[in-house]
Amino acid sequence: QKEVEQNSGPLSVPEGAIASLNCTYSDRGSQSFFWYRQYSGKSPELIMSIYSNGDKEDGRFTAQLNKASQYVSLLIRDSQPSDSATYLCAVKGGWAAGNKLTFGGGTRVLVKP
Amino acid sequence: DTGVSQDPRHKITKRGQNVTFRCDPISEHNRLYWYRQTLGQGPEFLTYFQNEAQLEKSRLLSDRFSAERPKGSFSTLEIQRTEQGDSAMYLCASSPGQGPSGNTIYFGEGSWLTVV
Numbered sequence: 001q002k003e004v005e006q007n008s009g010p011l012s013v014p015e016g017a018i019a020s021l022n023c024t025y026s027d028r029g030s031q032s033f034f035w036y037r038q039y040s041g042k043s044p045e046l047i048m049s050i051y052s053n054g055d056k057e058d059g060r061f062t063a064q065l066n067k068a069s070q071y072v073s074l075l076i077r078d079s080q081p082s083d084s085a086t087y088l089c090a091v092k093g094g095w096a097a098g099n100k101l102t103f104g105g106g107t108r109v110l111v112k113p
Numbered sequence: 114d115t116g117v118s119q120d121p122r123h124k125i126t127k128r129g130q131n132v133t134f135r136c137d138p139i140s141e142h143n144r145l146y147w148y149r150q151t152l153g154q155g156p157e158f159l160t161y162f163q164n165e166a167q168l169e170k171s172r173l174l175s176d177r178f179s180a181e182r183p184k185g186s187f188s189t190l191e192i193q194r195t196e197q198g199d200s201a202m203y204l205c206a207s208s209p210g211q212g213p214s215g216n217t218i219y220f221g222e223g224s225w226l227t228v229v
Contacts, residue, residue, distance in 0.1 A: 004155075006155075008153075018189035032216045032217075034217065034218075036220075042220060042222070042223075043202075043220040043222050043223045044204075044220050045202055045220070046155065046217065046219065048217075049214070050218055078127060086153050088156070090218075092216045098161075098169045099144065099161065099163075099168070099169070099208075099210075099216065100146065100158045100161055100167070101146075101158075101216070101218055102158065103148075103156045104155050105153070105154055105155045105158075106154075106155050
């Protein structure tokens with residue numbers, strides 16, 4: 001079992017719709033969770049972080065965390081063609097895992113005009 | 114711009130040669146990370162430093178790879194006797210290491226390595 005798992009996609013959504021991305025993790029002691037966006041040929045850029053159960057909103061993005069289910073998700077509202085990218089879920093594990101972030105393989109999102 | 118800086122951005126080398134990448138982190142960030150990313154995969158952790166101390170190194174990391182951060186500022190990643198399988202994007206990142214966002218890492222633009 002991979003430490004951080006994401007559906008590789010592609011997730012195809014029409015412009016203006018909501019894109020829903022999911023991520024599961026194996027380390028129950030994980031405390032910090034991050035979403036990064038990566039355009040083709042570029043490096044990952046931070047979208048948002050979430051540390052507590054529940055929802056966190058930032059503009060058109062909403063992160064959702066459920067530690068009991070070991071599940072974190074990202075919603076992109078009013079999807080735009082410029083949102084077409086790969087979205088990476090990253091998790092900081094429990095104390096035994098050190099201070100690194102472990103990344104999933106990413107979900108490719110394609111927003112169609 | 115005070116973001117993470119990496120050099121060179123692109124490197125083509127022949128198999129068997131040594132290569133070195135440099136990373137300058139965001140100033141005042143005391144943690145520095147190296148990751149490797151291949152096409153279609155997420156970034157894979159290689160190693161990280163807290164100030165000048167190398168605190169963790171991936172078990173998957175070959176002994177051909179070595180990293181230093183001699184004065185707790187910039188870092189270098191050297192790959193000796195390169196192999197075609199080393200072709201990847203090498204990402205450097207840094208994080209504050211303390212405070213509410215202490216674990217949030219910020220990536221540089223990456224260094225692309227092609228081994229021919």
